[in-house]
Amino acid sequence: MTLALIAGAGALPAALVAALPERPFIAALDGFPPEGLAPDLTFRIERLYPFFAALHDAGVTQVTFAGAVRRPRLDPALFDAATAQIVPRLMQAMAQGDDATLREVIALFEEDGLAIAGAAEIAPALVPGEGLLVGQITARDQQDAARAAAIAEALGRVDVGQGCVVQQGLCLAAETLSGTDAMLSTVAGLPAALRPPAQAGRGLLYKAPKPLQDRRIDLPALGPASVAAAAAAGLGGIAWEAGGVICLDLPQMQALAAEQGLFLWARAASSGGRA
Amino acid sequence: MTLALIAGAGALPAALVAALPERPFIAALDGFPPEGLAPDLTFRIERLYPFFAALHDAGVTQVTFAGAVRRPRLDPALFDAATAQIVPRLMQAMAQGDDATLREVIALFEEDGLAIAGAAEIAPALVPGEGLLVGQITARDQQDAARAAAIAEALGRVDVGQGCVVQQGLCLAAETLSGTDAMLSTVAGLPAALRPPAQAGRGLLYKAPKPLQDRRIDLPALGPASVAAAAAAGLGGIAWEAGGVICLDLPQMQALAAEQGLFLWARAASSGGRA
Numbered sequence: 001m002t003l004a005l006i007a008g009a010g011a012l013p014a015a016l017v018a019a020l021p022e023r024p025f026i027a028a029l030d031g032f033p034p035e036g037l038a039p040d041l042t043f044r045i046e047r048l049y050p051f052f053a054a055l056h057d058a059g060v061t062q063v064t065f066a067g068a069v070r071r072p073r074l075d076p077a078l079f080d081a082a083t084a085q086i087v088p089r090l091m092q093a094m095a096q097g098d099d100a101t102l103r104e105v106i107a108l109f110e111e112d113g114l115a116i117a118g119a120a121e122i123a124p125a126l127v128p129g130e131g132l133l134v135g136q137i138t139a140r141d142q143q144d145a146a147r148a149a150a151i152a153e154a155l156g157r158v159d160v161g162q163g164c165v166v167q168q169g170l171c172l173a174a175e176t177l178s179g180t181d182a183m184l185s186t187v188a189g190l191p192a193a194l195r196p197p198a199q200a201g202r203g204l205l206y207k208a209p210k211p212l213q214d215r216r217i218d219l220p221a222l223g224p225a226s227v228a229a230a231a232a233a234g235l236g237g238i239a240w241e242a243g244g245v246i247c248l249d250l251p252q253m254q255a256l257a258a259e260q261g262l263f264l265w266a267r268a269a270s271s272g273g274r275a
Numbered sequence: 276m277t278l279a280l281i282a283g284a285g286a287l288p289a290a291l292v293a294a295l296p297e298r299p300f301i302a303a304l305d306g307f308p309p310e311g312l313a314p315d316l317t318f319r320i321e322r323l324y325p326f327f328a329a330l331h332d333a334g335v336t337q338v339t340f341a342g343a344v345r346r347p348r349l350d351p352a353l354f355d356a357a358t359a360q361i362v363p364r365l366m367q368a369m370a371q372g373d374d375a376t377l378r379e380v381i382a383l384f385e386e387d388g389l390a391i392a393g394a395a396e397i398a399p400a401l402v403p404g405e406g407l408l409v410g411q412i413t414a415r416d417q418q419d420a421a422r423a424a425a426i427a428e429a430l431g432r433v434d435v436g437q438g439c440v441v442q443q444g445l446c447l448a449a450e451t452l453s454g455t456d457a458m459l460s461t462v463a464g465l466p467a468a469l470r471p472p473a474q475a476g477r478g479l480l481y482k483a484p485k486p487l488q489d490r491r492i493d494l495p496a497l498g499p500a501s502v503a504a505a506a507a508a509g510l511g512g513i514a515w516e517a518g519g520v521i522c523l524d525l526p527q528m529q530a531l532a533a534e535q536g537l538f539l540w541a542r543a544a545s546s547g548g549r550a
Contacts, residue, residue, distance in 0.1 A: 071471070147372075154430065155449070158425055160449060169371075174435060177445050178461075
């Protein structure tokens with residue numbers, strides 16, 4: 001069983017490779033070079049079937065997606081005949097949003113005989129189960145996490161984002177296209193008068209998969225940079241859906257959170273608390 | 276029947292007063308002075324019942340709320356005995372979010388014999404009915420408005436905000452605590468590479484009331500500044516739920532939109548199009 005990693009942008013692909021017992025075959029989408037990894041192959045969506053053939057030639061039977069990609073711009077001149085046939089399918093899926101697009105891409109790989117493995121499946125150590133990993137949480141934090149989980153579910157159900165920031169019941173920011181770091185930098189820039197007084201609860205970043213997404217791809221991710229950005233935004237900690245979020249370099253995240261006085265909480269999806 | 280306007284921040288209270296046949300009694304929350312209006316009375320939440328008494332003394336029987344207020348910080352030393360009795364009710368409502376807080380405030384006024392009138396009721400000219408008011412919309416704009424309406428409904432249902440920005444099906448930003456202007460300035464600051472190419476659709480700002488809110492208070496508002504901010508964010512126009520959004524100075528909004536090449540579209544809540 002040979003595994004190929006389809007590596008997007010960000011730190012996740014390299015973290016995943018480091019967590020695997022042996023180096024996988026590494027492929028990257030043209031224009032989205034992975035950080036700290038040398039791809040064995042670079043491919044374009046316009047030539048998806050030649051790419052599938054190259055994977056088969058390399059003995060690949062299983063594929064994992066990791067890292068961010070944005071909608072690539074397609075160049076009509078580059079299509080091969082087989083890939084051109086599936087353009088209407090792709091276009092229709094893209095018009096329905098990111099979830100639909102990813103489902104369609106998964107379907108294309110599977111139809112070609114390539115099994116999709118989730119990051120959580122091949123590197124379970126990166127996806128912490130339930131528990132308070134660093135620091136302390138208050139009743140206020142529990143209420144904020146419950147409210148944030150309800151908001152993230154609503155946002156996810158309309159395919160908008162995988163996270164939000166809540167302080168004392170108020171939603172300070174919702175994740176959209178520009179991602180978690182941009183959301184946290186928005187929060188850091190909020191006028192102090194807009195935010196409730198910190199002594200009654202500093203608020204938290206919350207992340208969770210979208211309710212309708214295929215959990216084999218595009219799980220939300222956290223890393224040391226998220227901890228630093230949450231601290232810079234004046235938050236009290238980070239909570240996330242246990243078993244549904246990838247943590248890049250958890251030891252480093254824990255060290256940084258302890259140093260900054262933040263909690264890290266892998267929260268059970270079924271946790272109570274007023275939403 | 277004497278009307279009192281409870282005036283919050285922003286341009287809405289003055290616009291409302293200008294649209295009324297005669298000047299109402301004007302009250303303002305301490306710390307939130309209305310723009311361009313001299314209040315007849317300034318009140319504090321801690322002394323709500325003395326404020327009610329003052330309204331009755333002035334012959335007020337009907338009250339309209341207009342303009343933004345944020346959660347005021349309460350000073351325990353200022354409470355009168357009657358108002359102190361309702362603190363637990365207020366606290367419980369505030370813990371449940373802005374919608375619940377506003378519902379509770381409305382209930383307190385009504386229990387004291389003061390009727391609540393919506394801005395749309397006393398100044399219907401400020402709340403345009405269905406129609407394309409300026410410019411042209413494409414099929415892409417119609418799809419974006421339908422998707423934005425679905426996102427705004429989801430956000431509103433969890434009491435987060437009353438608007439979002441959608442371009443070619445992608446949610447570029449969702450309105451939270453910091454409001455529409457902050458959301459549009461976030462969009463204006465997005466890296467160009469994150470946004471889809473403008474020639475396929477410039478995207479739109481969409482606003483609508485929250486599904487569960489009392490439409491007598493806290494209707495979303497648009498004004499000339501919204502048009503300027505939408506233009507600065509590179510959007511193609513503004514759409515909103517017809518009959519559910521207050522337009523401050525519609526002639527000025529229309530002139531500015533025409534000048535900037537933006538559409539203004541009061542869209543029927545039941546409009547079709549793929550969400």
